Amino acid sequence: MNPWREIADRVFIRRFAFFDQTIGAVVGRERVLVIDTRSTLVQARELLDDLRHVSRLPHVVLNTHAHLDHVLGNAAFRPCEIWGEDGCARFMRDLGLARRADVAAEMPGLADDLLASPVDPPDRTFARERTLDLGDRRVDLRFLGRGHTDHDVLALVPDAGVVFAGDLVEEGAPPSFGDAFPLDWPATLGHLLDLLDAAGEGQVAPGHGEVVDRDFVAAQLGEIAFLAEMARRQWPELRAAGHEPAGQAPEDLVADAARHLGWPAAPVRDALSRGIAQAAGGLGVPTVP
Numbered sequence: 001m002n003p004w005r006e007i008a009d010r011v012f013i014r015r016f017a018f019f020d021q022t023i024g025a026v027v028g029r030e031r032v033l034v035i036d037t038r039s040t041l042v043q044a045r046e047l048l049d050d051l052r053h054v055s056r057l058p059h060v061v062l063n064t065h066a067h068l069d070h071v072l073g074n075a076a077f078r079p080c081e082i083w084g085e086d087g088c089a090r091f092m093r094d095l096g097l098a099r100r101a102d103v104a105a106e107m108p109g110l111a112d113d114l115l116a117s118p119v120d121p122p123d124r125t126f127a128r129e130r131t132l133d134l135g136d137r138r139v140d141l142r143f144l145g146r147g148h149t150d151h152d153v154l155a156l157v158p159d160a161g162v163v164f165a166g167d168l169v170e171e172g173a174p175p176s177f178g179d180a181f182p183l184d185w186p187a188t189l190g191h192l193l194d195l196l197d198a199a200g201e202g203q204v205a206p207g208h209g210e211v212v213d214r215d216f217v218a219a220q221l222g223e224i225a226f227l228a229e230m231a232r233r234q235w236p237e238l239r240a241a242g243h244e245p246a247g248q249a250p251e252d253l254v255a256d257a258a259r260h261l262g263w264p265a266a267p268v269r270d271a272l273s274r275g276i277a278q279a280a281g282g283l284g285v286p287t288v289p
């Protein structure tokens with residue numbers, strides 16, 4: 001059975017139960033853009049097998065960002081080109097091995113596969129934006145500002161009205177804030193909404209979960225903006241009370257925000273802790289695209 005779903009002309013998604021991950025494939029006349037490579041070499045080989053249902057053309061790969069569930073299958077795709085923002089390659093070089101060890105410790109059942117999967121950063125890097133030519137159609141790779149990480153790249157398929165958003169948008173679960181810049185994230189999603197408006201109605205394929213529309217993105221922007229605003233507003237009072245900028249957000253705030261959003265505590269705790277650190281100036285200067 002063909003596990004792919006064609007969501008627009010020659011634009012496919014494949015959803016995997018593992019981490020509810022959504023992988024993209026955009027087919028051109030000369031090559032196929034594969035968006036993200038999954039968590040291990042074993043998983044990536046399964047993806048390569050699946051891709052034969054889509055096309056036999058050569059691949060070109062995009063890493064939307066450096067989190068291991070999006071990049072640790074890279075080596076299975078070599079020798080093809082792998083594209084990513086400069087920050088993606090830097091993150092993988094600086095932190096990839098340590099992160100791989102951390103995840104292996106957290107997921108003993110997957111540890112052998114993880115540790116057998118090389119950290120293989122993108123070899124084709126760019127700052128801010130780049131256009132890939134697939135033969136008869138183009139895909140625009142765009143960095144719109146910090147959000148889920150400091151190097152999230154979207155892939156726009158203009159002739160199909162589809163945007164692959166990586167983990168800047170997440171469906172089925174709250175977004176993940178472990179490496180996030182919560183104070184910048186709403187503006188970054190605002191730029192994504194502008195792109196969608198300029199293109200007319202569009203579909204947004206998230207890094208995890210089902211394809212969503214503009215209204216979903218706008219609602220998620222609102223949720224993240226609520227957390228960012230709470231962090232920004234609370235920081236002066238927390239500073240006066242001796243709170244460490246890098247410390248964990250106070251549990252009463254976490255509980256309030258989690259109740260308001262209807263989210264579990266963990267992502268709220270990460271979001272507020274990172275947001276407070278950012279409000280305190282502890283996460284570097286914002287990048288303006």
Ligand SMILES: [Zn+2]
Pocket residue numbers: 065067148167176
């Ligand atoms: Zn991620």
